[in-house]
Amino acid sequence: MKAVFALVEHERGKVRRSGLELATKAADIGRELGVPSAAIVLGPGAPEAVTALKRTPVDRIYTGAQIPVEQFLGDPAVDAVAGLLERTGPSALLALSTNSGKDTGARVAVRLDAGIVTEVTDITAKDGKLVLQSPKFGGSVVSTIEFKNSETQVVICRPNSFIARDEAGKGEVVELPAPSRGDYPVRVEEQVSVEAGKLTVEEAGIVVSGGRGLGGPEHFDIIEALADALGGAVGASRAAVDAGWIPHAHQVGQTGKTVTPQLYIACGISGAIQHKVGMRSAGIIVAINKDANAPIFEFCDFGVVGDLFGIVPELTKLVRERKGAA
Ligand SMILES: Cc1cc2nc3c(=O)[nH]c(=O)nc-3n(C[C@H](O)[C@H](O)[C@H](O)COP(=O)(O)OP(=O)(O)OC[C@H]3O[C@@H](n4cnc5c(N)ncnc54)[C@H](O)[C@@H]3O)c2cc1C
Numbered sequence: 001m002k003a004v005f006a007l008v009e010h011e012r013g014k015v016r017r018s019g020l021e022l023a024t025k026a027a028d029i030g031r032e033l034g035v036p037s038a039a040i041v042l043g044p045g046a047p048e049a050v051t052a053l054k055r056t057p058v059d060r061i062y063t064g065a066q067i068p069v070e071q072f073l074g075d076p077a078v079d080a081v082a083g084l085l086e087r088t089g090p091s092a093l094l095a096l097s098t099n100s101g102k103d104t105g106a107r108v109a110v111r112l113d114a115g116i117v118t119e120v121t122d123i124t125a126k127d128g129k130l131v132l133q134s135p136k137f138g139g140s141v142v143s144t145i146e147f148k149n150s151e152t153q154v155v156i157c158r159p160n161s162f163i164a165r166d167e168a169g170k171g172e173v174v175e176l177p178a179p180s181r182g183d184y185p186v187r188v189e190e191q192v193s194v195e196a197g198k199l200t201v202e203e204a205g206i207v208v209s210g211g212r213g214l215g216g217p218e219h220f221d222i223i224e225a226l227a228d229a230l231g232g233a234v235g236a237s238r239a240a241v242d243a244g245w246i247p248h249a250h251q252v253g254q255t256g257k258t259v260t261p262q263l264y265i266a267c268g269i270s271g272a273i274q275h276k277v278g279m280r281s282a283g284i285i286v287a288i289n290k291d292a293n294a295p296i297f298e299f300c301d302f303g304v305v306g307d308l309f310g311i312v313p314e315l316t317k318l319v320r321e322r323k324g325a326a
Pocket of ligand 1: 095110210211212213214221236237238239240251252253255256257267268270271273274275278288289290291294306307308309
């Protein structure tokens, strides 16, 4: 293998923590394999993203501010990344399990006839090969996967699976060539940012989640109040999302987001395996549930058996009082 790349996403130059985690992982794997590591950032805002990536241990940062990723759906990014990998030779590409990461990663894999493994939560190197961990069957088993007969290897990683390290690498910046074609079949007409400015569940250090136990969308206000008081984000179970009480962007679990906050407070959530796989790596898990036999009490760190409508507002009041006194 010649190199390990991390395809890092950014929003107008702002790199989320998961992008820094991916770059750090690429650097660590590169070191273990004895090959260079690099991050790739494309599109407008790339120079700002480069500044953020210089604080990760990657050897090199490929940047392509002029690559029109915001104007055309998918194609410019696929051309740029596949071209870079082709020029490099056998290498690994790490991308995030986001819509854009999965789209680009899968299309690059097809273009280069590469193997691809998705939903990866850990990567190590053994005997010069990548060893990948990926949960299956809703997280009830974790499979260990290696590539077979695949020169280029694409690994789609779940956000929040690795730890970002604030450590400057060699920081060599390399400009990618401008795209050779001027037009692509699908053009982006408009981009709409949802809830811009609000902390997302993936990046928040504290997540307060509500489930079916809330009984209706109007009761999410008590979850929001506690999240606000703690400076955290609002999460939800799929039951609450499927009922239309809160948008899918807040869903935690197998078909939602994987979160790793320092503190996760589950309110009125039973703790089904599909929810657990999205939050079990949180630092401290607190469960508030009126059913003492709810499965969540089997894996939480602190369990409160009782009515969330009494407990959550009281907790919010206490947090506000403590903050006021501090
Ligand atoms: C393929 C697949 C993918 C899935 N993906 C996801 C996923 O990504 N995320 C996810 O969350 N689920 C997912 N699910 C659904 C999952 O199996 C559960 O159905 C879901 O997590 C249940 O949500 P809940 O805990 O809010 O609801 P319930 O299981 O109904 O639990 C509600 C809880 O609230 C408690 N409660 C009720 N009233 C109060 C009160 N006043 N005070 C305190 N506690 C109270 C009850 O005791 C109960 O434990 C998936 C399922 C499948 C099949």
